[in-house]
Structure formats: C-alpha cells, structure tokens
Amino acid sequence: MEKRVTFSKWTVGILFAVPQLLLIFTFFYWPAGQAVYWSLTLQQPWGGGNIWVGLDNFKSILSSADYWNSITASLVFAGISTGLAMFIALVLAALTDRQLAGSRFYRVVLIWPYGIAAPALALAFRFILAPEAGFMAVVNRMWPGFWDPGLDGVDAMASIIAAFSWKYVGYNFIFFLAAFQAIPRSLIEAAAMDGSGVVRRFFDIQFPLITPTIFFLLVINITESFQDSFGIVDIMTSGGPANATNLMVYKIYSDGFKGLDYSGAAAQSIILMLLIIVLTIFQFRFIERRVHYR
Amino acid sequence: MSMIKHGLAALAAGTISVSLALPAIAAPTKFDFWFGLSGDLERVVQTLCKNFNESQKEYEVVCTSQGNYDATLQNTIAAFRAGKQPTVVQVYDVGTATMMLSGAYKPADKLMEENGYKVDYSDYFPGIARYYATSKGEMLSFPFNSSTALMYWNKDAFAKIGKTEAPKTWEDVGADLKALKDAGYECPMAINISGNESWQLMEQFSAIHNQPIATENNGYDGLDARLEVNKTKFVQYVGDLKKWYDEGLIKIKSKDLGQDMVQAFASGTCEVILSSVGDHGTVTKTKKEGLNWDVAELPTYAGTERKNSLVGGASLWVLSGKSDAEYKGAAAFLNFIQDPKTALFWSTNTGYIPVTKSGFDYMKANGFYDKAPYKGREVAIASLTASEPTEITRGIRLGNFTQIRAEFGTQMQAIFANKVSVQDGIDTLVKNGDAILDRFQQTYPNKTLP
Numbered sequence: 104m105e106k107r108v109t110f111s112k113w114t115v116g117i118l119f120a121v122p123q124l125l126l127i128f129t130f131f132y133w134p135a136g137q138a139v140y141w142s143l144t145l146q147q148p149w150g151g152g153n154i155w156v157g158l159d160n161f162k163s164i165l166s167s168a169d170y171w172n173s174i175t176a177s178l179v180f181a182g183i184s185t186g187l188a189m190f191i192a193l194v195l196a197a198l199t200d201r202q203l204a205g206s207r208f209y210r211v212v213l214i215w216p217y218g219i220a221a222p223a224l225a226l227a228f229r230f231i232l233a234p235e236a237g238f239m240a241v242v243n244r245m246w247p248g249f250w251d252p253g254l255d256g257v258d259a260m261a262s263i264i265a266a267f268s269w270k271y272v273g274y275n276f277i278f279f280l281a282a283f284q285a286i287p288r289s290l291i292e293a294a295a296m297d298g299s300g301v302v303r304r305f306f307d308i309q310f311p312l313i314t315p316t317i318f319f320l321l322v323i324n325i326t327e328s329f330q331d332s333f334g335i336v337d338i339m340t341s342g343g344p345a346n347a348t349n350l351m352v353y354k355i356y357s358d359g360f361k362g363l364d365y366s367g368a369a370a371q372s373i374i375l376m377l378l379i380i381v382l383t384i385f386q387f388r389f390i391e392r393r394v395h396y397r
Numbered sequence: 398m399s400m401i402k403h404g405l406a407a408l409a410a411g412t413i414s415v416s417l418a419l420p421a422i423a424a425p426t427k428f429d430f431w432f433g434l435s436g437d438l439e440r441v442v443q444t445l446c447k448n449f450n451e452s453q454k455e456y457e458v459v460c461t462s463q464g465n466y467d468a469t470l471q472n473t474i475a476a477f478r479a480g481k482q483p484t485v486v487q488v489y490d491v492g493t494a495t496m497m498l499s500g501a502y503k504p505a506d507k508l509m510e511e512n513g514y515k516v517d518y519s520d521y522f523p524g525i526a527r528y529y530a531t532s533k534g535e536m537l538s539f540p541f542n543s544s545t546a547l548m549y550w551n552k553d554a555f556a557k558i559g560k561t562e563a564p565k566t567w568e569d570v571g572a573d574l575k576a577l578k579d580a581g582y583e584c585p586m587a588i589n590i591s592g593n594e595s596w597q598l599m600e601q602f603s604a605i606h607n608q609p610i611a612t613e614n615n616g617y618d619g620l621d622a623r624l625e626v627n628k629t630k631f632v633q634y635v636g637d638l639k640k641w642y643d644e645g646l647i648k649i650k651s652k653d654l655g656q657d658m659v660q661a662f663a664s665g666t667c668e669v670i671l672s673s674v675g676d677h678g679t680v681t682k683t684k685k686e687g688l689n690w691d692v693a694e695l696p697t698y699a700g701t702e703r704k705n706s707l708v709g710g711a712s713l714w715v716l717s718g719k720s721d722a723e724y725k726g727a728a729a730f731l732n733f734i735q736d737p738k739t740a741l742f743w744s745t746n747t748g749y750i751p752v753t754k755s756g757f758d759y760m761k762a763n764g765f766y767d768k769a770p771y772k773g774r775e776v777a778i779a780s781l782t783a784s785e786p787t788e789i790t791r792g793i794r795l796g797n798f799t800q801i802r803a804e805f806g807t808q809m810q811a812i813f814a815n816k817v818s819v820q821d822g823i824d825t826l827v828k829n830g831d832a833i834l835d836r837f838q839q840t841y842p843n844k845t846l847p
Binding site for chain 1: 467470471474477478495498499500501591649651653654655656797799800803806807808810811813814816829832833836839840841842
C-alpha cells in the first residue's frame with residue numbers, strides 16, 4: 104500500500120494551478136495578446152475605431168532609419184553598461200570578500216544604489232554631470248568644451264551609461280559577494296598553502312566557481328538594460344541630443360504616449376520583446392556552455 | 398452584536414428615507430475638471446475653482462491636476478476609453494487637431510447655447526479664437542490660459558552698447574549681439590533647441606513673417622497637409638542662429654545642462670532670450686537684485702510686414718457622455734471663467750494674458766498694466782493683435798504635432814552639433830514630420846477636420 108498522499112485525478116492538480124494561471128493570463132498573456140492585436144491595426148487613440156493593416160506597422164518601423172538608430176543605441180547601451188556594472192561589482196565583491204579593513208561597512212554601502220529609484224538617481228546624476236554647474240563643470244573649466252551632453256551624443260550616452268551602471272553595481276555586488284562567500288574557505292586556504300597569490304587564486308579557483316552567478320547576472324543585466332533604462336533616459340536626456348540616447352524602450356514611450364501612436368508603439372514593444380527573447384536564447388545556447396555548475 | 402447590526406440597519410434606512418423626503422436640500426451637482434498645470438499655477442486654478450463653488454450653490458467643480466499637459470491628455474484618453482472621463486478637461490494648443498477628430502467632445506458653443514448662455518464670440522481676440530475654432534469659425538472649446546512669445550532683454554547691457562530700445566529686426570539683433578560680445582558679455586543671447594522651443598523658434602517666427610509651416614493653410618483645410626518649412630524664411634533664420642552660435646553670440650541653456658534660459662536671463666548671465674509672456678512673473682520673482690530688464694515683441698527680418706503672433710497655452714474641452722446636470726454645471730463654469738473679473742484674477746496671479754477684449758479693457762481700466770510688476774505684459778496683446786489673422790497665422794492644425802515638435806528638437810540638435818547642414822536638417826525634419834502626418838491621416842480614414 105502506498106503511503107504517500109496522491110491525488111486521484113489530474114483535474115485536482117489543474118485546479119491548484121488555476122489561480123496562478125489566471126494571474127499570468129490577466130497580467131501577461133492578455134495584455135501581450137492585446138499588444139499583438141494593436142500592432143496589426145491602426146488604433147484611433149480615443150477608441151473611435153481601428154483599421155486592420157496587417158504587418159504595415161512593422162514594415163514602416165523597420166524601414167525607418169530612426170528605429171535602427173534606436174536599436175543600435177540600445178545595443179551599445181546594453182553592452183557597455185552591463186560590462187561596466189558587472190566588472191566593477193566583481194572587483195568590489197572580490198575585495199570585500201577578502202575581509203580587508205572596513206569590509207563590513209562597504210558591504211552595506213555598496214548595496215544601497217540598487218535601492219534608489221531610477222528617476223531619483225537620474226536626477227542626482229543630472230546635477231553631477233551638468234556641464235555648467237556640476238562636477239563636470241570643473242573639468243570643463245580646464246578643457247573648455249570637453250563635456251557637452253546637450254549637443255554631443257557620445258557624452259549623453261556616457262551619462263546614462265554611468266547612471267545605469269552605478270545602480271546595477273549595487274545589485275550585482277550582492278550576488279557576487281554571496282557567490283564568493285559560498286566558496287568553501289578550505290579551497291582557498293589550500294591554494295594559499297600551495298603558494299598561490301591573491302590574483303592567481305582569483306582566476307584559478309574563485310572565478311571558475313562563480314561562473315553560474317556571472318551567467319545569471321549577465322542575462323539579468325542585459326534584460327534590465329533594455330527595460331529599466333527608461334527612467335534614467337527620461338530624466339537625463341529625453342532621448343537626445345539628436346536621438347543619440349533614444350533607446351528602444353524610451354521610443355516606445357514617446358511614440359505611444361506622447362505621440363498617441365498606440366499601434367506603432369505596440370509594434371515596437373513586440374519587436375523589443377522578440378529581441379530580448381533572442382538575446383536570452385543566444386546567451387543560454389552559447390555562453391552557458393562555458394558555465395561550470397558544481 | 399445583533400443589536401448593533403439592527404441599529405445600523407435602522408439608521409441607514411432612516412438616512413435613506415430622510416434624503417428621499419428632502420430633495421430640496423440635495424447636494425450640489427458635482428463634476429470633474431482635469432487640468433495640466435502644476436506647482437504655483439495649480440494653486441491658482443484651485444483658488445479659481447473655489448471661487449466658482451462659492452459663487453453659486455447648484456454646482457460643485459472638483460478640480461484635479463494631472464501634472465502636465467501630456468499627462469492630462471493621456472490620462473483623459475485612458476479615462477475616456479474606460480468610460481470614466483471628466484466633464485471638462487484642459488487640452489494644450491497642439492492637441493486641438495487630435496481633439497477635433499476624437500469624437501469625444503461636446504462642442505462648447507452648442508453647450509452654451511443649450512444651457513441659455515449667450516457668448517459674444519467676437520469679444521475674443523481673433524488671434525486666440527481662430528487658433529481653437531474650426532475652419533468655419535465655430536468654437537468647439539474655449540480658450541483658457543493663453544500666452545505668446547516675447548523677447549526679454551537686459552536694458553543695462555544694451556545701455557552699455559548705446560542702445561535704449563530692443564532691436565526690432567533680426568539684422569539689428571545680429572549687430573547688437575556682436576556689440577554685446579565685444580563689450581565683454583559672455584552670453585549675449587540664450588536659446589534652447591529641444592522640442593519645446595519649436596514654439597518660439599519655428600511656430601511664432603513663421604506666423605510673424607506670414608510664412609506657412611504646412612500646406613493646406615497649416616492644416617486647417619485638410620488632413621493631407623504636409624510640412625513646408627524647408628522652403629520658407631525659417632531656413633534663413635536657423636542659418637543665422639547657427640552662425641551666431643558658432644561665433645559665440647548665442648549659448649545653449651537648458652535644464653539638463655544646469656541652467657535653463659529663463660534662469661540664465663533672470664540671473665543676468667545672458668542678456669536676451671525668447672520666451673513666453675508666462676515667464677514674465679518668474680523673471681520678476683527670481684531676478685537678480687537690480688536687474689534692469691524689459692520685454693519686446695519678437696523681431697522680424699527687415700522689410701517684413703509684421704503679422705500677429707500665435708497664442709500658446711490651452712483651451713477647455715467638454716467631453717461627451719455626461720449627464721445633462723453635469724453639462725449645466727460645465728456651462729456655468731465656462732461662463733464663470735470668461736467673466737472679465739475672473740480674467741483679472743487669473744492674469745494677476747499667473748503670467749497669462751486675458752483672452753477677451755472686455756477682459757483686457759477691464760484690466761486696463763483697473764490700471765493693471767500701468768505699474769510694475771505687470772507693466773510690459775501688454776506687449777503680448779500688441780503682438781497677438783499686430784494684424785488680423787491671415788489664413789496662415791490663424792494657427793497650426795496638424796495631427797500628432799507633439800511628435801513633430803520632438804522631431805524639430807532632434808534636427809536642431811543635429812544641426813547645432815554640426816552633424817548635418819542647416820538645409821539638410823530641415824529637409825529631414827520635413828520628411829520625418831510628413832511621415833507622422835501621413836500616419837495620422839491613415840488613422841482617421843474618411844474623416845475631415847470640422
């Protein structure tokens with residue numbers, strides 16, 4: 104006789120899953136389905152009616168130079184800010200893990216940035232990086248015209264990358280530190296007794312052991328850089344100058360809500376969703392191979 | 398426990414029967430008014446609402462700020478789609494074309510007529526009325542907060558170069574800026590080149606010079622209007638601004654860079670700006686001690702016959718799908734707002750100008766314009782009424798104009814960053830703007846502007 108509790112019918116299982124499914128349906132599938140429908144029509148903003156246009160919205164978006172510029176900007180932003188945020192967090196976590204003097208203090212302080220809402224930190228960075236009034240004004244006084252995010256697209260991009268990376272350094276730091284601390288001390292001590300230095304231990308023991316965390320953070324950082332960048336762009340650059348920082352997520356907002364072009368914005372959000380899916384599949388397919396799970 | 402329940406039920410029943418028995422002291426009809434002003438201006442609107450509620454007992458307006466113009470329109474659309482729209486909503490100037498095609502409004506002129514209010518439409522300044530009226534002259538919404546662009550100039554700085562008057566032509570402006578620079582002023586003139594400045598740099602400039610922004614009389618005559626600013630005097634204007642910028646006569650000032658142009662002017666950092674008369678109060682309040690300044694009409698190129706400048710701001714729309722009682726309240730509210738006494742209250746507490754001649758006369762009679770800090774604001778009226786509105790200076794009626802303004806900012810930034818030439822940049826502005834207009838037209842097939 105079986106001693107486990109079993110359910111006679113599979114329907115009971117379904118019943119338990121229903122609340123969850125209902126939630127996912129209401130908050131994900133239904134709006135996503137609505138977005139797909141809108142992307143195939145031309146919606147009148149006030150709801151007076153719509154016209155079926157098939158793939159016209161996608162065609163006009165993909166044939167627009169501005170949109171390709173927006174995709175490029177998003178990829179540049181994602182690549183550099185993810186790289187920066189992960190590298191800095193990795194170094195900081197490795198140092199904190201070494202129990203240097205004051206590491207407890209750093210541990211707390213370095214987590215803070217992630218707790219700050221994107222618009223608030225963007226406002227702070229706007230002041231810090233303002234060419235005439237902020238910290239960069241000092242640099243500008245030494246080299247006039249060096250820093251001009253109002254007209255120079257590269258400077259503007261650098262500003263939003265700095266703000267975004269700063270925020271995600273905190274997030275990545277938590278995970279890296281936890282990963283480092285999960286490595287058995289005995290491994291590191293054994294290596295130390297064998298005579299390997301700090302750097303050698305890092306590359307031969309610690310780094311390989313935290314690759315699952317690195318991979319996880321890579322996926323999260325890239326995904327978030329496509330989505331969470333909105334608040335920063337909105338406050339710091341509004342997509343300018345000359346569209347240099349008009350990231351995909353910001354363009355969706357400005358076309359949809361400011362321009363009342365709901366259909367075009369819906370089509371853009373479908374493309375953004377597909378792009379993130381493709382990037383994530385790519386990462387799982389090709390980068391995960393190099394990850395060593397224990 | 399059950400005692401309490403019974404007691405409560407009895408109490409509730411009693412309340413209902415009392416309220417049924419006494420319809421005479423029914424609460425006033427409530428209706429919603431959503432607006433897009435915030436900060437200091439929000440408080441003034443709330444006072445205005447309070448004044449209305451205290452002026453009569455039948456209606457009560459509930460006024461809610463939505464933060465800014467964009468958000469007000471977005472939130473109203475969302476509310477309308479959900480059937481929870483406010484009765485009255487403030488929509489900014491460039492949203493007029495979108496509103497007219499929405500099918501979501503009750504024409505304001507009809508509303509007033511149905512509720513027995515006689516409105517003298519000829520009392521509105523034509524430059525203001527025509528901006529919001531249909532091509533046939535019907536007022537579908539009522540002008541509310543109105544402004545126009547002026548040139549702010551620093552009298553002391555100009556005195557240093559031997560001038561006692563503001564330059565009247567752009568040729569003079571060029572010479573004066575040069576002289577100011579030579580006299581040691583670091584920032585003779587400040588501009589900004591985001592989408593927001595399309596208003597003074599492109600729209601006001603074109604109106605004053607009687608230059609079209611788009612075909613079909615700036616869109617009044619049809620949805621097939623397309624931009625044509627790449628063939629007008631506007632190109633020369635941008636070329637001059639760019640040249641002066643390159644020579645260091647013009648500096649770009651924006652909030653993102655640390656200081657916007659109004660702050661730059663009020664602090665005495667820059668000597669000339671082009672901005673809304675709405676900033677008159679801001680400069681008065683925030684200016685550096687002893688700043689000696691004045692406002693003047695926007696300059697024109699030599700040999701231009703000056704036309705009226707355009708009104709900026711917003712109008713009040715009454716939305717469809719509300720009850721008769723709410724419409725009665727809305728009509729009373731609109732009637733209250735266009736009262737000359739309200740105009741005086743409104744203009745005193747904000748930088749906005751009166752929208753009716755009677756309001757203007759009433760304010761003049763009260764000596765409003767004679768002394769500081771309001772002296773100088775009459776220049777805005779002079780600018781708005783410089784001529785009878787022509788087919789082109791009535792206003793701009795283009796769909797999704799907010800996006801075209803954003804495109805203006807984008808291309809101006811590309812031009813000023815030397816990425817493209819002036820002509821190429823404006824050509825791109827026209828090309829991208831036309832794509833926006835094309836899309837708007839496709840969204841409303843078989844529809845025409847009223």
